[in-house]
Amino acid sequence: MRLLFLKILAAAGIASLACTTKVSEWVLLNALPDEYTLAYYHKEPFSQTIKQQNSDIINDIKSANIQFKNVLKTDIDKPYYALFYRNRLFSRYNDHRELDNLAVSPLREKIARELMAGKLCVMVYLKTDIPEKDDKGLQILKRTVNGSPFGNIIPVIELSRNSAEEKHFVSMLLNVESDLKVIDEPMLFGIFGRFKALEPLLAKGISEENINLMIDFLTADCSCLIKDNLPGTDILFTNRWENPAPALVNKILDENPLLLHH
Amino acid sequence: SGNRPLPKWLTDQRLLTIYIIRKS
Known part of the structure; x- marks a missing residue:
């Protein structure tokens, strides 16, 4: 009797896992x-122009699956942007204009x-x-x-x-x-x-x-x-x-x- | 179907109450 109950319970459990959603x-x-990361690498403090430039970029991508961050890096010649996905480098951009229409x-x-x-x-x-x-x-x-x-x-x-x-x-x-x-x-x-x-x-x-x-x-x-x-x-x-x-x-x-x- | 392997997604696709009362 007890074994029968266990079988019925197991069958009900399996049936409840069934799913017809494709x-x-x-x-x-x-x-x-998953989110992308757009990083701005720089070694100098921001100028007002750079601040405005990055603010515009953030505004352009704010509704997309991406986050923006600034990264201080002392061993670079000039600042650049880099796009990452799951910690993998997808692209590098030396000019902010290359980022036009990044998210759409x-x-x-x-x-x-x-x-x-x-x-x-x-x-x-x-x-x-x-x-x-x-x-x-x-x-x-x-x-x-x-x-x-x-x-x-x-x-x-x-x-x-x-x-x-x-x-x-x-x-x-x-x-x-x-x-x-x-x-x-x-x-x-x-x-x-x-x-x-x-x-x-x-x-x-x-x-x-x-x-x-x-x-x-x-x-x-x-x-x-x-x-x-x-x-x-x-x-x-x-x-x-x-x-x-x-x-x-x-x-x-x-x-x-x-x-x-x- | 240099001998690059196929993607993995593709190869993968390819009474109790009554019983207790009576007993008690």
Whole structure:
């Protein structure tokens, strides 16, 4: 009798852990983006001009996932700014004008709108601007997304790695992994949640099989006990993630229960 | 699908009350 009770209790406990929220939806609703740090390295006391300059920068980035700090460093020739993410140096800037539009840009705003509209993710195809390299992967990407039952909720956006307007965004994407900057190949980033970019597929890895695995990852049920090891890098952007539209993936899965997977 | 490994996310994806009363 007692054993039966224990079994029933164990079954109830396991059932209570079950969750039907999809990975992409859970991250958008619950996972706060990690913060960047913009450091100003200097060895001289601030002039009034520098104070005003840094005040303007702080004002520009105040609503983004970033903090600003001053660092006194005696062994430098001239002051500079450095952008860090998880204690990793992303970029160095010698002139404050290079920081214009650090936290916001037209393409990032467009991607955020798609995510807030309930889309599963946005696939960003980072091009080398060498057609022989870019075209094959782009064709595979479009064919795979169009053939997916989730194709309507996966916008595909092309971006040149030489884009001046999106230079900060490109730099952050190329810093998702430490060696991407030196690899001159097309790359495919899945962006989901509150602007989290998955480690990319690149070159021959931009295959139908791997793209479908990315879609599977984002449409899978929450089912395991590890939530703190979400993959990817949070892209610097303004923090306006309140009240997103309901995730469109649920409607597709309700209409096609056979697509459900764990 | 220089032999750079695939990302990890991708490879990973790839009555009691009654019983007590009676007993007492």
